Amino acid sequence: MSAGDRARDVLARLVDASATERILISLASLVLAIAVGTVLILVAGRMTTCSAQSAVYYFNVGFCYDPVLVFDRLFLGALGDPFRGGWSPDGQFSIAMRETTLLIFTGLSVAMAFRAGIFNIGTQGQMIVGGLAAALGTLWASPFLSGTVGTLVLVPFGILVGAVFGGLYGMIPGLLKAYAEANEVITTIMLNFIAGGVTLYLVSDVFKDPNSPANQTVPLPDYAQFPAVLFGSRQDFSLYALLFGVVMLFALYYVLEHTSFGYDVRTSGIQPEAAEYGGVDAAKTIVSSFALSGALGGVAGALYVTMVIGKFQAGVPAYGFDGITVSILAGNNPLGVGFAALLFGVLKSGTTVVQFATDVPPQLVGVLRGLIILFVAMPEFFRLIGRRLLPEEDKSRAVATDGGERIADSRASSDGPSDGGVSGGEDE
């Protein structure tokens, strides 16, 4: 058997893997990543110097960095040490949840577009635009209201404004792709730069907070920011936002799997020509998918502004790009995005704990984080490739689809697409 055949076999097995198998594969990848990371930490620990007391000893060899401590901090420390006494959700746990919440939205944004066969690399830009719009909108509206009423009105208003502007910004590459056949990868990347540049100009000049040396807007009043509930106030986290994110996970899942709009999106993603032949308005689907994707990115921006930093500041962290990885990790499945975002959020939270608790340089922690994500994402990535490559050789696979997903995977939605029209609307 040649190497090529063997590779094709492995791909085919991956594609056919059941949900349980996929979870097992992911767990095995995680263990493997930790094993490789352990070796890296040990080697790095031999390459620096440290005092004898601060070193750890394995098999009578001293190492400067302790892999057990590093991974303990990276995972358990990230969650605020749930297995030690005195665990409080208000500590590091809130930070992990905060990052998870933001990544849910950027991950959903990317997944939405990917399912439609659109490579939206522009979630970052849509998030930036949505964030600035949410900040300015809320600032504009905040003098009219105050107190609890203010919170009840202003926070949803901010999210709505973020969603609208993020969506509009997402529609630009959508229109360009649908009506001018511009490659969306290029346009979205370019639009990221434009979003960053224009917002930097706006907050360093027109909307700048005169009292701050940083390029930022005036801080939002307290009542216009996401309220913390039960815990999380010290870490800028609100349980409401996380719940909102979880609701959106299911909402997007429902939209994609159980509505006619979702059916159009999925079929266009898998076989655009066939979808169009089957009566799907390709241009309309592209534009609306992009708008929905951009809106989700815009909500992420709005949450970053109203929950995390309480104003818009130039230099928004790369949640949008992380969203691409989150989405791939989740196999572009909205429900999977929740788990992938959680893994990512824990890793992001853990990075700061490791840096604080050990002498391991942040660059090495970044490498460990990258290893874990790479290892966990690769099986899914090869599955995606396999699904694209294999049907061409084996025609029976292409036939065996049901509503854009292979039958084996879509047991849950077996009643879905054909009567999806019943549940109706094109929108959420």
Added chain:
Amino acid sequence: MDRRSFVKVTGLAGLTGLAGCTGGPGESEETTTTEASGGDGGEETTTAAEETTTESSEDTTNVGMVYATGGLGDGSFNDQAQQGAIQAEEDLGISFDEAQPDEVSQFKTFQQQFAQSTNPNYDLVCCIGFLQTDALTETSEAYPEQNFMLVDSVVDAPNVANYVFAEHEGSYLVGQMAGLLTTEEFSAGAGSTSSDSATLGFVGGVEGSLIKKFEAGFKAGAKAANGDVEVLTNYTGSFNDPAAGKEAALAMYNNGADIVYHASGNTGTGVFQAAQEQGKFAIGVDRDQSVTKSSYADVILASMVKRVNTAVYNSIESVVDEEFQGGGIVTLGLEQNGVDIVYGDSLSSEIPTSVKDEVAASREAIVAGDVEVPTDPSDV
């Protein structure tokens, strides 16, 4: 290669690789090296004696450092701050831990972690960079017992010592030097100026009131030296984009500028490259860049040093001496040696004494209060 021999070879290579590494814990604590990634000064080795005292004694002063985004190894701002901590470790026997945030939202996380920590209990948390202002406003309120220090900005709280710099004063001096040299036929190292143009350049990083202080001082100094001088200005929008810095500087040199001053962090590396290509001069910032970027020493006339290390060191010293004063603003200008002009390592001897004398005279005038340097370029 079949699988088994692959495993064997990898295993062997791994073992030899590990054995070959020369690091690991020191045998008898002879020397310890600090992890100064960007440190290229000669002052960061600590001796074992101090190390043991710091670790054995219970009442060691512990300091937490929260750096600006960009982290260590930037060759200017953060490394300069680290120098202050390293110096305090040597002189005062303190010990310090470091955190390098890479996102704005992490400032608060690290500040809180240091403030919360009880093992060790941190006596001072140094926050480097103005972007930490908002985070520190909240953290200092939540931890009223914790001492903080902040560089480059002001938080009005009783437990925060604020250190700001009079960057415009130091920039005035380099501006004056540049203004005097641009109309002369001056040549040294790899650069030269021509007398037929009185044009200078300023390359900034991200536009903001802080960097504008550099620009204002530079322009004012240049105007004081020569009323006809023209200063071309460009903000690249980044502190870490050497290509943009080079492009901006090349445009200035092509428009007749002889000397370009930059206040743009790593972007300035591109300015030095452009100067070398064009056979013109540049002026460094934050540290003596003719030393830290020694490959460009033949075009760096001088550097406007901003001694963030002094601020860090002074604040640590005040904690060690139990004289920490929160709530105040310490301005480090020329008078306090917080900023200064440092002539290039290899070009210093070539700069005419008359120029140096005039610069020294202005330095005294500013310290004495006879010359008021503007902080906003529009006031020049």
